[in-house]
Amino acid sequence: MNISSSGDKLEDWENFNVALKKMSQKYEFKELHLGQTLHSPWGRYNVISGLDVGRCCEVYEAEEIKTGDHVALKVFKRSQEYLGALQRELLCLRTLSVPNGPIVNFLGWLDDNQQDILVLELMNGNLRDVLLSHENHNPSPWLVTTLTRDICQAILHLHKHEIVHADMKPPNVMWSAESSCFKLTDFGVSFITSEDYIHSIYSKGYQSPEVQAWNESKGKSSRPTRPGKPSDVWSLGCIIAEVMLGHKLLPTSWRWSEKSQPCIQILKEAFQSLSSKYSKEFLQEATNFLCRCLRDKAGDRDTATNLLSDPWLAADLWRPQIRDLILLPTHILRFINVADERQLQSAVEKREIEDELLEECGKCGPVVKFAWLLESRNFYVEFCKAIDAETAYQALTRRMYNSRTLVLTFFPVNFWQKDELF
Structure with missing residues (x-):
């Protein structure tokens, strides 16, 4: 066999896959320990490493001992404060998860030593990692349109089941190598359109005008109309604009009012900086698409169904660049x-x-x-x-x-x- 090791240095772009292997090395994971074995009716899992940490949970990589399949274990911290997030996550995953579907695949739920653990498909890094890897490079038209189409399909899947994600942002969009697409994750604040929910929703920078009004009215006797499906569409527009710009379209300090500059105008002005980075035709089509997402009034925004038929998202219109083929x-x-x-x-x-x-x-x-x-x-x-x-x-x-x-x-x-x- 004439394949041998080499110390030769390849081009810098060959190291970009490291961005999708980001680990929380400085964080001391507390809920599980490495080498621990978890038992369930459908398999036994050996904990390999800690992957990420959130407000209410820790995420680990584990291997199913019999099959060798790698999975993610989402372990909720032991507190009554996080029970609602667990219940919402379970409801959404059980309702929405299908093999190779547009959201993270749900494999099961287990209770180990009074810990609630969700067994999920192991993903390959989130959109924030992808953005960091493009710090000095604009994402390719293929990446932008593939991401947009995948998120649209995920939103459509949720909305057909009358579920609103309610926290769409780059960390909650992840790449699935097995399905070869971007998927939505983290349904801890998601809600059904018919429920009388009262919690705050969405993260700053991705909140539509109606969401801001709703969150700011918490605790008051009179509340505005509850947000719904159009609020997810607004967040989609914010995410895609951020991917293209390399920074948030709307800063966390942004507040909408009747006297505010329309978000569509903010978008058009921000996109002027991209005139030398994308073709005129691509940029115009992207602007038109995002304007359909970012209309200030919720009722004026387009639906995921209509957005998916936009010619800008025509499959295979663009080819991936070398960086895309290493990152994903x-x-x-x-x-x-x-x-x-x-x-x-x-x-x-x-x-x-x-x-x-x-x-x-x-x-x-x-x-x-x-x-x-x-x-x-x-x-x-x-x-x-x-x-x-x-x-x-x-x-x-x-x-x-x-x-x-x-x-x-x-x-x-x-x-x-x-x-x-x-």
């Missing part, structure tokens, strides 16, 4: 320029390269399919599981093969399924 894992790997043209003209040498690369990939997990793009000498490998593709990416990147340093990326599933390789 899938279960498909692309090996770039792994052989010389002469080698691929020989059936024997071509088969030898295939066998060697597949042997190395097979060490990381079962392989389903492979393909060549001969004009660019790229080799593609589809794994059964995305986590196996991630393992192979980590193991083989920077390795020496065929007198060259291996350069790998992930590859988008929708292009793979259409045999549209690049």
Whole structure:
């Protein structure tokens, strides 16, 4: 086997996947300890590491002992204060979760030592991580439109069940390598449109005018009309504008009033700074779309159903950039320029390269399919599981093969399924 380790330094963009592995190293996780085993009727889970911490919970990575599948354990802190958040989360997950659906997949709920623990699909970093990795680079049109379409589909799924997310923001949008899409998470303040809820909703910077009025009226005898589905659409507009601008469209100090500048005007003025960073056509279509989300009056905003039909979101209109293919894992790997043209003209040498690369990939997990793009000498490998593709990416990147340093990326599933390789 002629694949060996290499100390050669690759281009800086090959290190961007580190952004999706961010760990809370300075935080002392308290609810579970590493190596602890949790038992449930459907499996046993070994705690591997702490991932994140929130106001009411801690999140851990764990491995199901029998299958080897990796999951997330969301452990609610032991306090009556957080019981409502747990109940809302459970209700929404049980109602909305479907395999490969637009929200995080719910695998089960267990009570261990009087701790409430949700077993969830293990995600691959949140939108905040993606934004941090683009600190000096504008997200590609593919990333912007893919994100927008995925969130729209998630909102539509919630709204069909008469559920409002009520806390949409970048940390609650996460990438699923297994499903190859962005998904919504964290339903601790979500509500059903028919309920008489009284809690404060949404985070500052993502609050629509009607949400601000509702939150500020808490405790008063007279309250304004309760927010609903249009408030999620407003948050969508704020999130996508933030992704494109690199900062929040509306600062946390922003307060709406009848005399305020319309948010649509704030958007248009802010987007003038993007004129040299996106094409005129793309920027105009993005502005038109976001204006449909950010109308000041809730009744004037468009629905998720109508937004999904916007031509700006036409599938596969854009191709991902190299940074996208490293930041966002899938279960498909692309090996770039792994052989010389002469080698691929020989059936024997071509088969030898295939066998060697597949042997190395097979060490990381079962392989389903492979393909060549001969004009660019790229080799593609589809794994059964995305986590196996991630393992192979980590193991083989920077390795020496065929007198060259291996350069790998992930590859988008929708292009793979259409045999549209690049």
